[in-house]
Amino acid sequence: MKNSTSFKLLLSFFLFCQFGFAQVDVVYSNLVWSDEFDGNGAINSNNWFHQTQLPTSGSWFNGEEQHYTDLLTNSFVNSGMLNIVAKKEPYTSQGITKQYTSARLNSKFAFKYGRIDVRAKLPLEAGTWPAIWMLGKNVNEDGGYFDSSFGTTDWPACGEIDIMEHGIFGGQNINYIQSTLHTPSSFGGSVNNGGTIASDLANSYHVYSLNWSPFQLTFLLDNVPYYTYNPSVKNASTWPFNLEQFLLLNVALGGIAGTIPTSYTQSSMLIDYVRVYQNTAVDTQAPINFTATIGAVTSTSVELLLNATDNSGTIGYNVAYGTNSNGMAGTSGIQKSVIITGLNPNTNYNFTVTASDLTGNPAANNPIIVNATTLPNSTLICSGTSSLAQQGSFSTGYNFEFQTNNTNEVKITYSLLDTDKVGVVAYLWKQSPFSEVQMTNVSGNTFTKTITGQTSGSTISYGVKFAYAGGLSVTNYYSYVVGSACTMGVTTFSELNQISFQNPVSDFITINSDLVLDTIEIYNLVGNLVLKTETKSNTVDVSSLESGVYLLTVYSGTEKVVKKIIIR
Structure with missing residues (x-):
């Protein structure tokens, strides 16, 4: 890559587009480390370390079949591109001979929080497993660059961030790539993953990105987010991502990537650049105008409306209640809606909210304590099936459902199960005082009507008249207690x-x-x-x-x- 004025202007425009429109929680805009892979020949040894030492088992993990080498034929720079080349060739190292070689590079730069962009073109040959990923600087892995000085923590407690992997997802589209998090709470076949389909991986370069903040990890393909990891509880088990990590670039062969064809000779991952961005400006100004108020409240959730301003442009909020604590980022001067879910109905909660900038400068009026009481049970559903009729008859019957959506609204839904009736319309019958109103058709012979102005704890009683070609059938009345436990009663008719x-x-x-x-x-x-x-x-x-x-x-x-x- 050439360092020219025109390139810098182009880079500035690219950064504006990149950071101005990315849907991430914290925007990082200062380039702090990069490799543009200018020139030709060996990789920059100031930036990269060849990890070649085999694990104690004598083979790399996941059944891989390659030796990683520091040979120039497996990793080199050519015409502004880093080439990581996986090859079929017998190679003996550490007393063990393998039939394939490749390269595994560790960055000599470790960092905490920021944005990583890697523009690359991937090999798609069967049996190949290209990866762009990260490990905690503290990983205990013999032969790694940081191991001798910092390797105190076993995998996965060190945390692993797979920014991009390809070739190990059987049954997926050939253009499918995936991002995965490995932590003590989920590792190996981790459930914390998200993928997307790129366009023409075989012939196109794409930008694989990670935006890593104190609050969440967001993965992007060509600047479009496709997966965010943000566990509601962040601790050593779910969030070992509060310490420095380093980058790894490699192409593995075989193992979970599948059988390597006998015709395989070699393939390459080509990397145009690796760039890391952080925010480097010294920030001594604390957030001001910090407010926290209550928004919408349901039986199981409370909305908090947060706002503050800061010269950095980003506010870090923390909400604590009971033994729970959750942090998130907001934009300076723009109200942040935070919905706390999983709450108990009809329960009072105190929320302790603090605001600070990402440097840690706290708002002067920290903390703000706000109080809210959740509503009574707001999604109470009582339902059943019957064939009882107070007029006419039913050949099969009907389903009925009463649901309290709010303290003053009840949604009533009836479905006619008879298949021998055509042209069906439905009318909701109120038992006392009697009234009749047409219901809305949802689909097929399912009809609904929401009645408003109800009183929590009161008993209502409704039935439905189904009118159809050649007659009508009227259900029994069913009584329902609004906004309380599901105690639906059936008004019986028996001999009457x-x-x-x-x-x-x-x-x-x-x-x-x-x-x-x-x-x-x-x-x-x-x-x-x-x-x-x-x-x-x-x-x-x-x-x-x-x-x-x-x-x-x-x-x-x-x-x-x-x-x-x-x-x-």
């Missing part, structure tokens, strides 16, 4: 549901029933009570009512039933 009467009627309605009827009520279709009798007679004078459609409600003991009547 079997009453009969002539319909339409003129002056009198006579109800045929084997039960003793206590009360008979008649409502118009807007829910107004227009007639009521508490006599033990089963005959009711309706001559005073105008012609039209009404709802007849009949009570016997603790049971009731609603029927539609037509008065001429």
